Amino acid sequence: MATEPIAEEVAGSCVDSYGSAIGMPQLCFDWFPNQIFWLVITLVVIFLVLSRVALPRIAAILAERQGTITNDLAAAEDLKAKAVEAEEAYNKALADARSEAQRIAAEARAEIQSGLDDAIAKADAEIAAKAAESEKAIAEIRAGALESIQVVAKDTAAELVTALGGEADAKAINGAVDAQTKG
């Protein structure tokens, strides 16, 4: 705040001799040409700076960013499609592998089954052969035993007859033993 009186010629119609405003400085028309002149220069400079440099540059930046975002979105869409494709391929491979495994398992099972059947049939045949052989042997033994019994019986009968004081008639004894053993 100027409190010293200032030169009379500087203090015009708008400023008093103490440098204070008389009324509203906004209404001091002495200053209008100065303010308007500098305002016009300022506006022209700002307009030129904005229209030549700042605004095209910001517009370019925004457009470029929009382009980049669009490209990135498209790339993301692509990658997503690829991921879905890869997942499908994976699932398909998994299903293939599973069916292959099942097929191999079934084959192995069938092979084992057929081997088993063969072995069982062979074993059965062997068992049957052995059984037939044994039966034959048993029959032979039985026949042999019968014959032995007859011989023993004839001998025993002959010895008994002799011991009882008779005369062993081979023919009669044989006939009697045969008749008895035929039973």
Next chain:
Amino acid sequence: MATETTAAEGSSLVFHPMDQFIVKPLFGDGAVGMFTVTNVTLWLFFAVLAVVALLVLPTSKRAIVPSRMQSIAELAYGFIYKMLEDICGKEGVKFFPYVMTLFMFIVTANFLGLIPTSFTTTSHFAVTIPLALAVFLTVTILGFVKNGAGFLGLFWVSSAPLALRPILAIIELISYFVRPVSHSIRLAGNVMAGHAVIKVFAGFAAIAVISPVSVLAITAMYGLEVLVAFIQAYVFTILTCVYLKDALHPSH
């Protein structure tokens, strides 16, 4: 105001709320001529620097992922561009540099004016009246060039009853010519009033008892002025857009 000042001269309490608006030569003590370099010149120059610092320097890297300052530049661009496009449509977009110039000048000048001891260029009618007149002339000339006599349809409210239309036309005509007045005085008046009130509160700070209240009041007013600085720039710009719309599409 002059009597008030002289009356207060003797006491310790001296109010000079309007002295901050005095235009002074920067060099020497001569009279203020048309081309004199004054405090107005200085603060208008700072406004240009601020616009460059806000919109040109931060965008020089043209980063896809913006820095903070570049974001501010892009936000300011998007804000005004969208406002203009929403109100005026696609045709209005070619006035974008013009509208952006007005907005950036007013908003930077308003905020520079909030720096203590600065000179507030937008508090002067000598600054806001040319701005408003430029808009008024642009709209009027553009309206007649684009629509010919059809621009007068702006004053002929075809949706009103026929008997009322002449009366409405007179009212519309008056309101049309009042536009530059209200457009300019709204901006300068708001800015000037806020600054003057802060200065009055500052004058009261000389009394020790009142000074805490005074400082609080200055703080509150300053907060309000920060809002006003932006809102008045916004209002000036949106009204410019609305007036431009009248020129581009004069039908109601």
